[in-house]
Amino acid sequence: MATVELRGLRRTFGSVVALDHLDLDVNSGEFVALLGPSRCGNTTALRIVAGFEWPDSGEVLVDGHDVLGRPANKRNMGMVFQAYSLFPNMTAQQNVEFGLRVRKESREARAKRASELLELVGLASAMTRYPRQMSGGQQQRVALARSLAIQPSVLLLDEPLSALDAKVRVQLREEVRRIQQELGITTLYVTHDQEEALSISDRVAVMSERRVEQLGTPAQIYSGPRTAFVANFVGTMNKLEGTVVSTLDRTVRCGPLLLNIPDPSFNHAVGENVELFLRPEDVSLEMLSNGDAPAPGLIEGRVTSLTFLGPVTRVGLATDCGPLLADVSSAVALNLSADTVVAVKLDSASLRSIAT
């Protein structure tokens, strides 16, 4: 177990800036996901930590020691790659033993460790199989066992599940988390999949524009996005545009509604335009009888789309506050159809404001 500190990492490829003064602290035994869209710099950051890229400036400290002077093969970091990386000429057991062979471990010690780790990843029966005889999920499990065999100080995972089908992804990510917790190994995990990042990490570093936009626990990131990018990138968000009418009770006018923002960090001047963010699950619907007006505090909405998502149905609405999405129980959604007029209630306790 080790701490990892990234200090002011900057990396350019010609005129393209891949990382721009990235700072990140990872505690010992912590699982941190670097989440972001393509080209946000998260893979570059991971490769710098691994020793496959070198920054133009900045430091990578492991347990307080700068490791940038060491080549990749001297850093003792296990890495699992996005592409299948098992050595095709070796069996699963030989792959897992490879790092131990490099370290000149005895044959018995190697075999014992390989057996333990393949059992840990649920592949004890596949020791003699070659990579071409294994499925993608099995290959990534062996790759994980191989990276753990050397007892790395830090485990680096670069989108290890992105080539797998949806069901295997979910199974395997849970296994990755279980094994990480069992071994208590400091882990950096690069992904573009927000669900994956939120479900297995202790903390998530949302990256945008080549730096960390927000770092926090999955709950903090999901329910308290600090920037418009994080709000839009993580989960689905309704965006409403409003104008501050009172700073005393943090009131914002949005269409016909006056909304009280509960966010204590609300710090905007009267007349300032703000963006308000609200999750679809915080929007509820009430049926309206013919010709009835919505109750005070509610607005009228017309159903524009219905998307079945299993237990809930995502309802698209046209309102005076702009287009909105609402997640309602699929049983309730059976009463809805296109152009149904409903009363829309916004859960103001969940509203977040971000200055535009």
Added chain:
Amino acid sequence: MAQVTIPAPSAARHRIRRAQNKAPLSNVLLLGFGAIFFLLPIYSIVQFSLQGTAGTGGLFHWYQTVFDDPVFRSSFWLSVQIALETVAASLILMVPTVFWVHLRLPGLRPVMDLVSVIPFVVPPIVLIVGLAPFLKDFSSWLFVRPEVLSLVYVVFALPFMYRALDAGLRAIDLKTLTEAAQSLGASIPRTLFRVVLPNLRAAIIGGSLLTVAIAMGEFTVASLMGFTTFAVYTYQIGVSTAYEGVALSFISFLLVWGAMLALYLLGRGGSGAAAVAIKE
């Protein structure tokens, strides 16, 4: 849910199988024409090499004569020696070069592609006229020894060895495999020997056998430089004794077929990605 299959009646099944197995007439004709084109000259060679043996004591007299000739043995072993030296020199030169270009200097690949075809477009006579003075200046000791031919043949074999290795490296994810090995603590040489080379087995064998074929069959340079290699000996025998020369030609055929069989058998045993790619 249980799957129910209804067996086709036996006669119908046979009809279907016959129809599936039946090749179109045009294919059969094409195959027959190809067989005649390739096999007729070989048959003629074998038949001719078995003639003129009346009173000589055996059907394989000319073969016996070839094998009994000490010059055959010395020229053959000289060619084998040169071929092996050429293969060794080609591999030592090309494997690390192509590995490094693929791994670290991919921008140089078009240049390598271009350089590798130069021996194709420059005739051997031109090459040797240019190379001979250079080699003489480089080492007058080496210039008079047959080993000098290995250096020339490395150039001749360059297109084949380069393309075989290039194809082998394209068939594997070199960057990821190398980085995986490095993350596990392996140095670049260890990665090359333990991870990359085993996966290039088929490519190395293919390139090596083509190199052997070139080194065994090259005539122009060996003749101009005054060495009696297998090819030069074959030519000399062919000029002086027709039967013996044709018998020697057939022996050459057998050697080539043997090499091809070795390629097939060794490549089939390969466990690497390149072997798989070749099989597919």
